[in-house]
Structures are given as C-alpha cells and as structure tokens.
Amino acid sequence: MNCEVCQLKELEVEHFEIREVLRCILHTIFFHRALGLVRPKDIDLELFEITYVQCGDMELERKIDEKIDQFIDKVEKHPNKKNQICLSFYEVKNKQATWFSNKVERLHWEQWYINLNVTQNPKGHSGKSHLPKVEVNPGDTAAEARRARRTALECSLRDILFQIIRFVNEKRDHVPPIPNLDGVSFPYEITISSSSDSAFGMDMFKRMLQTGHPTMLS
Amino acid sequence: MASSHGNTHSEPAKMEQIITEFFAKSLHIILESRSPYVSSRNNYSGEQVLSSPSPSSSPSSSSFKPRDKWFNLALRDCPAALENIDFWRQSNLEPMIVDVILMQRPNDWDPSSFSPKRGLARNSSGKERYYYGSDNDECGCEAKNEKIIERWVLQYESKKSSGNGGGSSGSKRSSSTSSHALYKKSILLLRSLYATVRLLPAYKLFRDLISSAQIRLYNLGHRVSSFVEPFTHREEADMQRFVFTPVDTSCGRLCLSVLYRSSVLDVSSEPSTPISPQIIPEYVGSPMAEPLKRFPSVPVSQSSPSSSPFGRRHSWSYDLYRASPPSMNPSPSPTYSESHASLSKQRSHRLPPAGLPRHLHDETPAAHMKNPSYDEYSPSPVFSPSPSPSPPPPTYVSGGNITKALLRSESAPVSIPASRLSSMPSLPNNQLMLPSPPMKGTRFTVSKHAAHPGLHQTSSTVDKLFSFSKDEPGKMLGVKPSTNSSPSKSFSRSSSRLSFQDDYDDSEFSGPFIVDEDDMVDPGSRPGSFDLPGHSSIPHEPGGIFPVKKSQDAAVGALVHMLKKAPPLRQDISVTTQLPQGSKLHTLRSCMQDTNETSEEPTSNLSSSGLIASKTTADALEELRGYREMKDLLIMQSKISQA
Structure with a gap:
C-alpha cells in the first residue's frame, strides 16, 4: 500500500504557544481522518484568530494532550533542537511473516510530520526584562515586535491548515475503506522526535522499511 | 458509510442519492457557518451554559439524526440550509451557487430600517432563493453597501446525460465499488469543506456576528441559486479561489470551489463599535x-x-x-x-x-x-x-x-x-x-x-x-x-x-x-x-x-x-x-x-x-x-x- 507523507511547513513557536499550535494541527488532521460518524466541535484558538475543528472524541483529545505533554517535556529537556511530531495512520494486517517477521503488521498508509522550532529566547521576554531600566519606547517596540511575530505565526499556522486541507484533497485514493462507524476510524500513532536525536534517522529508516515506499515530501 | 443506504437500490440510484445528499450537506456546512440566524456555535461545547443546546445537538453521545449519518458528519440544525435544500432537491442536480453577502451599514443608519428579518425569495421557477440576514438590503434610505464576499459553486458535471442516473452507468463493471468510493471521497471532501469554511476570512465576520454582544455594523446574508451573474473581471481580481479536488464518479464528477474575498477583514475590525447612545437604538434591530x-x-x-x-x-x-x-x-x-x-x-x-x-x-x-x-x-x-x-x-x-x-x-x-x-x-x-x-x-x-x-x-x-x-x-x-x-x-x-x-x-x-x-x-x-x-x-x-x-x-x-x-x-x-x-x-x-x-x-x-x-x-x-x-x-x- 502506498504511504503518503506530508511534511508540514516548519513553525517557529514560543514555548507557551506549543500546546495550542499542536492541538490545532493535530486535531485538524484527525478531523480529516476520523471518517466515522463525528459531531464536529469548533474550537477558537486563544492566541490566534483561528478556528479549527475537532472531531469531538474525548479519548482522542486526551491522547493528543498526552502527546503534547510529552513533546513539551522533551522540548524542555533538550532545548535548541528542532522537534518533530509524526502522526501516522496505519492498517493492521495479519499477513504472513515477511522477512521482517512481524505477525501483526502495521501498514502505514499516511504520515504527517509537524515541524516545530521552539524559540528559546523570545524577543518579547528580553524586552520585558529590560522594561524597568529603559523607558517606554523600547517596551513599545518590543510589544510591537511581539505582535508582529504573533501575526506572522498566525499566518503560518493558517497556511499549515490549508496545507493539510490541500493534501487531504489531493490524496484520497490511498485512504483505506472506512472500517467502522467509530469517529476515529483508523488506528494511528503519534511519535515525537527531535532532529538531533540519533534515533530519529533510525526511526525514519525503520518506518520506511516497514511501510514500503514512502512517497517522500509532498 | 455506503452501508447506510440500502442494498436494494441500484448502483446508479445510490450514486445519485449520494450526490444529492452531498449537495445538501455542503450547503448545510456552508450556511451553518455563514448564516447568522443559526447559531452554529452556540452549542459547540458545554461551556456555554446559556446556550444550553438542545439535547439532540449538543452531546456527542446523543442519538444521531438520520441526516447526521450522511457522510458521517453530524451538523447542527440550520433552518436556512434545510429550507434551501428542500428547494434545490426539486431541481435536477443543477449547480448550486451559494453567495455569501456582506451587508454593511453606514454609521448613521436608521435603526428601524435595520430590524433584521429574513427574506427569502425565489423566482417562479423555484430555482433561486434569496435569503437575507437582514432587510437592509432592501432599504433604500441608506447608502447600502453590499458585496458578495464568498461564492461557493457546487456542481455535478456529468459525463453523459443529465446526472440523474438514468441507469446508464449500469454497464460499469465495478459499479459497487464506485459508489463506495464515491461515498468515501465525498466524506473526505466534506471534511475539508467543513474545516475550510472556518478558515476563510468570512468566518470571522460570522463568528463576531453571532458571538459578541457588540453591535456590528454589518450583517451576513446569503443567496442560493442555480445561476448567477458572473463576477466582472475587476471583482474577480479581488477574490481568491480555492478549488477542492473534484470527486470522480462513474458518470461525472462532483466539483466544489469557492471564490472568496480575502480582504473582508477591514470590516470586521471596524465594526466593534463602542456602545454609544446614538447607536443603541439599533440594537433592537441588530442582527444579534x-x-x-x-x-x-x-x-x-x-x-x-x-x-x-x-x-x-x-x-x-x-x-x-x-x-x-x-x-x-x-x-x-x-x-x-x-x-x-x-x-x-x-x-x-x-x-x-x-x-x-x-x-x-x-x-x-x-x-x-x-x-x-x-x-x-x-x-x-x-x-x-x-x-x-x-x-x-x-x-x-x-x-x-x-x-x-x-x-x-x-x-x-x-x-x-x-x-x-x-x-x-x-x-x-x-x-x-x-x-x-x-x-x-x-x-x-x-x-x-x-x-x-x-x-x-x-x-x-x-x-x-x-x-x-x-x-x-x-x-x-x-x-x-x-x-x-x-x-x-x-x-x-x-x-x-x-x-x-x-x-x-x-x-x-x-x-x-x-x-x-x-x-x-x-x-x-x-x-x-x-x-x-x-x-x-x-x-x-x-x-x-x-x-x-x-x-x-x-x-x-x-x-x-x-x-x-x-x-x-x-x-x-x-x-x-x-x-x-x-x-x-x-x-x-x-x-x-x-x-x-x-x-x-x-x-x-x-x-x-x-x-x-x-x-x-x-x-x-x-x-x-x-x-x-x-x-x-x-x-x-x-x-x-x-x-
């Protein structure tokens, strides 16, 4: 089976933005892949003028938050690294053992890579710390800069959401038949990696082997 | 899933049904987040006590209505959509064009003229409906400022005869798979439509309109028809287009696209008018x-x-x-x-x-x-x-x-x-x-x-x-x-x-x-x-x-x-x-x-x-x-x- 891969554009986020940004992206992807019966929920982001859609599955929400916690943990432990979250959808096949010899095989049919670059020393903060010493002006510019940055991030985030939508529009044929009416219809996994992890390359490699021929980078 | 429609139907009939429902669902999705008369958002989460949603629409655990099962997407009630779609159903898979209209009010507009109302109209052929959020569009006493900010075009392009599935596709070999495939792809398309309507600039207008207590100097209306005057080049130059990938069927394809104005936002930033005595009278007639x-x-x-x-x-x-x-x-x-x-x-x-x-x-x-x-x-x-x-x-x-x-x-x-x-x-x-x-x-x-x-x-x-x-x-x-x-x-x-x-x-x-x-x-x-x-x-x-x-x-x-x-x-x-x-x-x-x-x-x-x-x-x-x-x-x- 074909495995489609979508590399989402990199986002530069501040620490406090991670959660919301990731939620937004992950839920949006899930909404497009939870093909069972769902009752969508609109969520307005607090930091940005963006509304995204959840598929209204509590369990999924919990899992996503869990993964985001892990991700934030990781970011805190290994600052200065580019971090990546991979969401993949697969089918379980009880096929015969190939030479990889897994009885139960996960056939990945789609992978999404979310690339976050967490900035450690946001300009906004430095502006704040200087605030006592310096007069109003620098503070203003800092706020200005923060606002500009925020706006830029909002745009990028919106772009990413459109990227997701375009992707799911263009790639429809590889989506397996909908197995059931559960909202979250396909099995999935979320993995976290950071670029400097030596494991990362290995992980990618394994996955490529497992899933056959990834069509790289959409 | 395709299973939701009975096996008794012939394949072409199924396909036709799917297509018809696809139109209905699309319209529902669009209007649900554009027609301020339906609060699509009031019940989206339990946090809004006031809006205590009807049992049927709020808790996800609640029973789904039959309509919800189509395309596995449960939507909130949207009278505007339901009504328009009933109308459209009588037309034979004609194109459906949904215009979303931004109506701006001048600052000094007369309150009473704004008392919102919903006008809907159709021409004698019954193919067109106008559904305005407020009557200011007919109000001649103010400089009315009305523009189409979104145009959704939904169309079934049939390869052969009219798309009413007259059995011509019976010859298709893999017809059963095709209806399943069609259904699945329709689901996918509708999901992206659902997400997209919320990402377009007009959504912000809609959201502000229904969710804030502030007086807005604009309102949103819509018009559903099967034929519209095309935009002029100049108008179109201001708009951007997003084309959803069509869904192919055995005898045609389902096309969905939107032309939207990306510069709607100047309106939304201005309208948060401070509450002044001058404006207060409007409130009664305000969209809210x-x-x-x-x-x-x-x-x-x-x-x-x-x-x-x-x-x-x-x-x-x-x-x-x-x-x-x-x-x-x-x-x-x-x-x-x-x-x-x-x-x-x-x-x-x-x-x-x-x-x-x-x-x-x-x-x-x-x-x-x-x-x-x-x-x-x-x-x-x-x-x-x-x-x-x-x-x-x-x-x-x-x-x-x-x-x-x-x-x-x-x-x-x-x-x-x-x-x-x-x-x-x-x-x-x-x-x-x-x-x-x-x-x-x-x-x-x-x-x-x-x-x-x-x-x-x-x-x-x-x-x-x-x-x-x-x-x-x-x-x-x-x-x-x-x-x-x-x-x-x-x-x-x-x-x-x-x-x-x-x-x-x-x-x-x-x-x-x-x-x-x-x-x-x-x-x-x-x-x-x-x-x-x-x-x-x-x-x-x-x-x-x-x-x-x-x-x-x-x-x-x-x-x-x-x-x-x-x-x-x-x-x-x-x-x-x-x-x-x-x-x-x-x-x-x-x-x-x-x-x-x-x-x-x-x-x-x-x-x-x-x-x-x-x-x-x-x-x-x-x-x-x-x-x-x-x-x-x-x-x-x-x-x-x-x-």
Missing part, C-alpha cells in the same frame, strides 16, 4: 437581536401559556413600524418572504422619518433598481394570499419541520405587523383627509380583522365600524380584552400595542394598556430574564430549536444594554419616549400610505395574518360572527352616546 424576534415561535409551537410574554417581546422590539411581511402571506411558500422584502423596503423608507423624510420617495426607486430581482416580487405581498396554494391552517401543518419552524418563527411577529399594516390603509386616509386624530378604534377593528382570515370580504364593514369606533376609542378599547381573549393572545397583544401607539396621537387617552404594554414587556421581553426560561423549554421542542439558539447571544447583548440603562432602546419601548415623536408618527403614516398604494388591497394582507394559521375556517367564521355582533353593539352604543 433578531433571534429574539423569533422567540415567540417557540412558545407558539408549544402552545404554552408562556407564549404571551414571548410574543410581547416582539411587539415592542420591532413591530411598531413594521409591516411585517410574513403576516401578509402565511403560506410557507417562498413567496412570502418576497413580500417581506418588498414591504420592508417600504417600511425602511418609512422609518427613517425623523431624519430623512425627504428621502422617502427618491430612494424607493433606487432600492428597486438595486435589487431588480426583488422588483418582480414586490407586488407579491398583495397577491400572495391567493397564489399561496395552501390556506393558513394546512400551511402550518403541512410543511415539514423546516417550514413549520420558519412559519412559527415568523408567526408571532407577524400578527402584529399585520394588524399594523392593515391599519395603514385607513390611517393615512384619516390623517390626510380627515384630520380626526384618534385612531384607536380604527386600529382595534383592524387588528381584529387581521386575526380573522375570513374577514377580508368584510372590509367595508370594517371601515364602517372603523369610522364609528373612531369616535369611541375608549369603548373600543374596553371591549377589546374580553373579545380577544379567545382568539389568541397575540391578537390582544397587538391591539393593546396599537392602542399604545395611539397614545401619542391622543394624549387624552392613556389607558391601562400603556401600562399593560410596559408590564408585558418586562417579563417576557427583557432579554435577561428571558433566556433561561426560553431555553429550558426549547430542548423539548425539536422543531422550534433553531430560532432560539442564536438568540442567546442576542439576549446577552440585550441584557448588557439594559444594564447599562442606556437611553431608551427605541422610541416605541416606552410611552414616554414615544410621546415626543408624534411628528415621526405622521411621517410613518404617510409612509404607510405608500405601502398601501403598493399593496393595492389592504384586506388581502389582513387575511393572511400568521395568527390565522392555527385556526380553521369554521373558527374564523364563528369569530367573525362574534365580531359582527360586537360591531353592531358598538355601533349602537356609539349612536346612543352620540345622541
């Missing part, structure tokens, strides 16, 4: 307030006693000047909206009287020109009673949930306006020819009249009666309550309202009704007190849900206003405010006259008051008889007193 008007619908449908307070809210909030269209045409047929539109047009001219009386006449034509499509229909109010295929009672029952809801939603406001309208013919005459001031009697009779479908033929009688009653306003009024008690609350309400209105003409009479009016207003119409009870009752009445939902926000907004104790919301809220407005009233009347001229036969309007809907002809006759008796009595009395 609109839902309130529809509250009455809920009680009506439940026929609960609470209906009277609800109904009242109406009356003060917006009908005073309103010749409400629905009243004219109780029939569920789309035409009635038309009447709505044309009337409101006139009304709006009429309304601005204070500042802009001179505009009245100049602008009417302009308005018409701007809305040519409406022009054709403008006479419809007059004639509507006759063409409307179904008489009031059947109407009420017949049109499924949707129509019912619509009907209901409008019925309450209707009744009052109807009487108002009906009174217009006579009013202006009196005003202009016989300066004799007291109109109460007149109105009284008129409103009575309005409540009775059977009455129109008796207009002459009414007139007579009317001339008598003029002399005896007090008596007439006194009679009223008892008489009206049976027919309907709204009826009596309307009459009291009328008498209320009279007060400025006739200062000698400040009867109990004024007080009554105020009292009534308080319990029911105060938004604050209103929401909770309203909502608690709503969930049980599935049909009546939509009108109410959205009004939460409106109610909150209203509450804020109340709390601020700003100057009177509107002239008609309290007597005191109104008194100084005698001059306005005059203008109003002359405007009303205009209306009459347009609607040649006032009586026809009368006949179709929304109230009637629930009555049978027999009832009406019965009441008519009663009224005749009463009339005779009154005449006698007046003779005596004159003597």
Whole structure:
C-alpha cells in the first residue's frame, strides 16, 4: 500500500504557544481522518484568530494532550533542537511473516510530520526584562515586535491548515475503506522526535522499511 | 458509510442519492457557518451554559439524526440550509451557487430600517432563493453597501446525460465499488469543506456576528441559486479561489470551489463599535437581536401559556413600524418572504422619518433598481394570499419541520405587523383627509380583522365600524380584552400595542394598556430574564430549536444594554419616549400610505395574518360572527352616546 507523507511547513513557536499550535494541527488532521460518524466541535484558538475543528472524541483529545505533554517535556529537556511530531495512520494486517517477521503488521498508509522550532529566547521576554531600566519606547517596540511575530505565526499556522486541507484533497485514493462507524476510524500513532536525536534517522529508516515506499515530501 | 443506504437500490440510484445528499450537506456546512440566524456555535461545547443546546445537538453521545449519518458528519440544525435544500432537491442536480453577502451599514443608519428579518425569495421557477440576514438590503434610505464576499459553486458535471442516473452507468463493471468510493471521497471532501469554511476570512465576520454582544455594523446574508451573474473581471481580481479536488464518479464528477474575498477583514475590525447612545437604538434591530424576534415561535409551537410574554417581546422590539411581511402571506411558500422584502423596503423608507423624510420617495426607486430581482416580487405581498396554494391552517401543518419552524418563527411577529399594516390603509386616509386624530378604534377593528382570515370580504364593514369606533376609542378599547381573549393572545397583544401607539396621537387617552404594554414587556421581553426560561423549554421542542439558539447571544447583548440603562432602546419601548415623536408618527403614516398604494388591497394582507394559521375556517367564521355582533353593539352604543 502506498504511504503518503506530508511534511508540514516548519513553525517557529514560543514555548507557551506549543500546546495550542499542536492541538490545532493535530486535531485538524484527525478531523480529516476520523471518517466515522463525528459531531464536529469548533474550537477558537486563544492566541490566534483561528478556528479549527475537532472531531469531538474525548479519548482522542486526551491522547493528543498526552502527546503534547510529552513533546513539551522533551522540548524542555533538550532545548535548541528542532522537534518533530509524526502522526501516522496505519492498517493492521495479519499477513504472513515477511522477512521482517512481524505477525501483526502495521501498514502505514499516511504520515504527517509537524515541524516545530521552539524559540528559546523570545524577543518579547528580553524586552520585558529590560522594561524597568529603559523607558517606554523600547517596551513599545518590543510589544510591537511581539505582535508582529504573533501575526506572522498566525499566518503560518493558517497556511499549515490549508496545507493539510490541500493534501487531504489531493490524496484520497490511498485512504483505506472506512472500517467502522467509530469517529476515529483508523488506528494511528503519534511519535515525537527531535532532529538531533540519533534515533530519529533510525526511526525514519525503520518506518520506511516497514511501510514500503514512502512517497517522500509532498 | 455506503452501508447506510440500502442494498436494494441500484448502483446508479445510490450514486445519485449520494450526490444529492452531498449537495445538501455542503450547503448545510456552508450556511451553518455563514448564516447568522443559526447559531452554529452556540452549542459547540458545554461551556456555554446559556446556550444550553438542545439535547439532540449538543452531546456527542446523543442519538444521531438520520441526516447526521450522511457522510458521517453530524451538523447542527440550520433552518436556512434545510429550507434551501428542500428547494434545490426539486431541481435536477443543477449547480448550486451559494453567495455569501456582506451587508454593511453606514454609521448613521436608521435603526428601524435595520430590524433584521429574513427574506427569502425565489423566482417562479423555484430555482433561486434569496435569503437575507437582514432587510437592509432592501432599504433604500441608506447608502447600502453590499458585496458578495464568498461564492461557493457546487456542481455535478456529468459525463453523459443529465446526472440523474438514468441507469446508464449500469454497464460499469465495478459499479459497487464506485459508489463506495464515491461515498468515501465525498466524506473526505466534506471534511475539508467543513474545516475550510472556518478558515476563510468570512468566518470571522460570522463568528463576531453571532458571538459578541457588540453591535456590528454589518450583517451576513446569503443567496442560493442555480445561476448567477458572473463576477466582472475587476471583482474577480479581488477574490481568491480555492478549488477542492473534484470527486470522480462513474458518470461525472462532483466539483466544489469557492471564490472568496480575502480582504473582508477591514470590516470586521471596524465594526466593534463602542456602545454609544446614538447607536443603541439599533440594537433592537441588530442582527444579534433578531433571534429574539423569533422567540415567540417557540412558545407558539408549544402552545404554552408562556407564549404571551414571548410574543410581547416582539411587539415592542420591532413591530411598531413594521409591516411585517410574513403576516401578509402565511403560506410557507417562498413567496412570502418576497413580500417581506418588498414591504420592508417600504417600511425602511418609512422609518427613517425623523431624519430623512425627504428621502422617502427618491430612494424607493433606487432600492428597486438595486435589487431588480426583488422588483418582480414586490407586488407579491398583495397577491400572495391567493397564489399561496395552501390556506393558513394546512400551511402550518403541512410543511415539514423546516417550514413549520420558519412559519412559527415568523408567526408571532407577524400578527402584529399585520394588524399594523392593515391599519395603514385607513390611517393615512384619516390623517390626510380627515384630520380626526384618534385612531384607536380604527386600529382595534383592524387588528381584529387581521386575526380573522375570513374577514377580508368584510372590509367595508370594517371601515364602517372603523369610522364609528373612531369616535369611541375608549369603548373600543374596553371591549377589546374580553373579545380577544379567545382568539389568541397575540391578537390582544397587538391591539393593546396599537392602542399604545395611539397614545401619542391622543394624549387624552392613556389607558391601562400603556401600562399593560410596559408590564408585558418586562417579563417576557427583557432579554435577561428571558433566556433561561426560553431555553429550558426549547430542548423539548425539536422543531422550534433553531430560532432560539442564536438568540442567546442576542439576549446577552440585550441584557448588557439594559444594564447599562442606556437611553431608551427605541422610541416605541416606552410611552414616554414615544410621546415626543408624534411628528415621526405622521411621517410613518404617510409612509404607510405608500405601502398601501403598493399593496393595492389592504384586506388581502389582513387575511393572511400568521395568527390565522392555527385556526380553521369554521373558527374564523364563528369569530367573525362574534365580531359582527360586537360591531353592531358598538355601533349602537356609539349612536346612543352620540345622541
């Protein structure tokens, strides 16, 4: 089976933005892949003028938050690294053992890579710390800069959401038949990696082997 | 899944069904997040207590309606969509074009002209519907600023014959897989549509419109049709296009695209207008307030006693000047909206009287020109009673949930306006020819009249009666309550309202009704007190849900206003405010006259008051008889007193 891969554009986020940004992206992807019966929920982001859609599955929400916690943990432990979250959808096949010899095989049919670059020393903060010493002006510019940055991030985030939508529009044929009416219809996994992890390359490699021929980078 | 449609159907039939449902679902998705009359967001999470969503729509655990199962996507109720789609279904997979229209209001717009209403119209072929969020589009008294900010085009391009699946695809080998594939791809496409509508700039407008208590100087409307004038190049240059990848089927493909204006945002940033006294009057007519008007619908449908307070809210909030269209045409047929539109047009001219009386006449034509499509229909109010295929009672029952809801939603406001309208013919005459001031009697009779479908033929009688009653306003009024008690609350309400209105003409009479009016207003119409009870009752009445939902926000907004104790919301809220407005009233009347001229036969309007809907002809006759008796009595009395 074909495995489609979508590399989402990199986002530069501040620490406090991670959660919301990731939620937004992950839920949006899930909404497009939870093909069972769902009752969508609109969520307005607090930091940005963006509304995204959840598929209204509590369990999924919990899992996503869990993964985001892990991700934030990781970011805190290994600052200065580019971090990546991979969401993949697969089918379980009880096929015969190939030479990889897994009885139960996960056939990945789609992978999404979310690339976050967490900035450690946001300009906004430095502006704040200087605030006592310096007069109003620098503070203003800092706020200005923060606002500009925020706006830029909002745009990028919106772009990413459109990227997701375009992707799911263009790639429809590889989506397996909908197995059931559960909202979250396909099995999935979320993995976290950071670029400097030596494991990362290995992980990618394994996955490529497992899933056959990834069509790289959409 | 494809399993949701039975195996019994042939493959082409299945495909056709999927396609049809796809259109319906798409429209639903679009309008759900563009038509401010449906609060698609009120119930999206439990955190909004006020909006306590109906059980059917909020908890995800709740049972899904059959409609929800299509494409595995459960949506909130959206009357606008349901109604339009019913319409579209009759057309044979024609293209569906949904225009989302941004209507901006000038800063100095006249409040009353803005009293939101929903006009929907169709042309005779039934393929086009206009569904406006507010009537400002027909209002000629302001520089109207209306532009299409989104155009959704939904189309099934069939390779062969018309897409009605005439069995031609039976030859296809893998036909069974193709319907499954079609279904799956449709699901995928609809998901992205769902997400996309929320990412486009117009969504922000919609969200602000329904979720904030602030007054917005714009509103959103929409128009569903199968044919539209293409944009000019210049217009199109301002727009961006997003094309969803078409879904191929064995005999054609489903195409969906949107043309949208990316620069809508300048509007949304400006409109958060600070609440100033100048603007406050608008609030009543603001989009947020609109839902309130529809509250009455809920009680009506439940026929609960609470209906009277609800109904009242109406009356003060917006009908005073309103010749409400629905009243004219109780029939569920789309035409009635038309009447709505044309009337409101006139009304709006009429309304601005204070500042802009001179505009009245100049602008009417302009308005018409701007809305040519409406022009054709403008006479419809007059004639509507006759063409409307179904008489009031059947109407009420017949049109499924949707129509019912619509009907209901409008019925309450209707009744009052109807009487108002009906009174217009006579009013202006009196005003202009016989300066004799007291109109109460007149109105009284008129409103009575309005409540009775059977009455129109008796207009002459009414007139007579009317001339008598003029002399005896007090008596007439006194009679009223008892008489009206049976027919309907709204009826009596309307009459009291009328008498209320009279007060400025006739200062000698400040009867109990004024007080009554105020009292009534308080319990029911105060938004604050209103929401909770309203909502608690709503969930049980599935049909009546939509009108109410959205009004939460409106109610909150209203509450804020109340709390601020700003100057009177509107002239008609309290007597005191109104008194100084005698001059306005005059203008109003002359405007009303205009209306009459347009609607040649006032009586026809009368006949179709929304109230009637629930009555049978027999009832009406019965009441008519009663009224005749009463009339005779009154005449006698007046003779005596004159003597």
